[in-house]
Amino acid sequence: MKFKAIVIGVSSGGITALKTLLPALPATFGIPVIIVQHLAFNSGDYWIEHLNEACEINIKEADEKEKIEKGMVYIAPPNYHLLIETDQTFSLSIDEKVNHARPSIDVLFESAAETFNQHLIGIVLTGLNNDGALGLKKIKEYGGTTIVQDPSTAESDIMPLSAIALSPVDYILPLNKISDLLIQLEHQL
């Protein structure tokens, strides 16, 4: 299989967007999914449990040094940056906020691009700032495939528009078409 990881960045409107996107993935989905969702620092992890119940695929908060496995969706813990090491494990950091955010989408995307190169899919969804735009550009530069939520269908269009403005993206699609595409790409060689 061509793709070894999918990274998703999402901000305001994100929980609703993920509730549309993730339940469409089957339990056997062969590409690990790694998500940065901007949330208030004290949001707790109830929403992850809730999302996990609504999905076939397993969803959990990413742990430091954890090995990235298929059949899993990993969420960056609140108030930590999530990075990917070259041995395909996670690192966490409490370094300064990037784009006013911790976790920052750019931080995840940049380290993922360097680890997975052309075997990576990067996705930017709804959000009110420009985090993720630089990271998505980097994914493209490293030969990865990029997808942005169609801004006209996003709850907040600023983040998708910023990503599209910064570099050419491969697909601009509404949420339900993104999950269809991911299922197609899963088996691409």
Add this chain to the structure above:
Amino acid sequence: MNKITTIKTEEREIRSLLDALYQNYGYDFRQYSEAHIKRRIRNRMTLSGLESISAVQQKAEQDKTFTSLLLQDLSITVTEMFRDSNFFKALREKVIPILKTYSFIKIWHAGCSTGEEAYSMAILLKEEGLFDRTTIYATDFNQHALDRAKEGFFSNSLIKDYTRNYQSAAGKESFSNYYTADHKMAIMNQALRDKIVWANHNLVTDSVFAEVNLILCRNVLIYFNKELQNKVHRLFFDSLGNGGILCLGAKESLRFCDVSGEYTEFEKKQKIYKKKY
């Protein structure tokens, strides 16, 4: 592909730079998480207008001021007062009652950086009536961070966040009782500043310096690789008395260390462990 070759070269250059920093200055970042180190070195590279990691190394060899900046970049961790208020609440409600049974208490804050959490601890002890019978050792290997910690200044713009954290951590007074502020800066009260013993100690290369009742080391170990984490956990184990308390960061655990069986999970969710008798 071009980009991918660049990355391989860069990784080699980073290893060479870290070797040089260790050989020439004794600071050992070779067992730190790579993705994190790479990010910090690249930030310095961009800030200083340098083109490559090897240019960073060259400059570090010629320019002492630059090396000092680079070492700061690699070693400072960002912290705040009462970070994770639920943790401090658990400390107050569950751990303080144990400490109250001791006639004299020693606390080690390992990797204290600029001191915000050590001050939070001092405030907590004051409110719980343990201030006078406690010694707090706050250590870091970054002398610049320690000097700042000792001065006890923080920016006025942080007061709002810190007050909110303090209140959610079940603070008993008004947070403003603990500092004096002008239009720009705030400074911690003299009594709090004098309470803490600030000392230079390197978790990577130094050893046990006292037997303590409680160790606080939060969000430091996440920057280390598994081998180094294991080594530091051994140091903590050897420094704690029986029944001693170990406090880690929200996303840290004893998962990768040989001594994990020697502790009980005292407050699982808040990552507070108790050394077995």
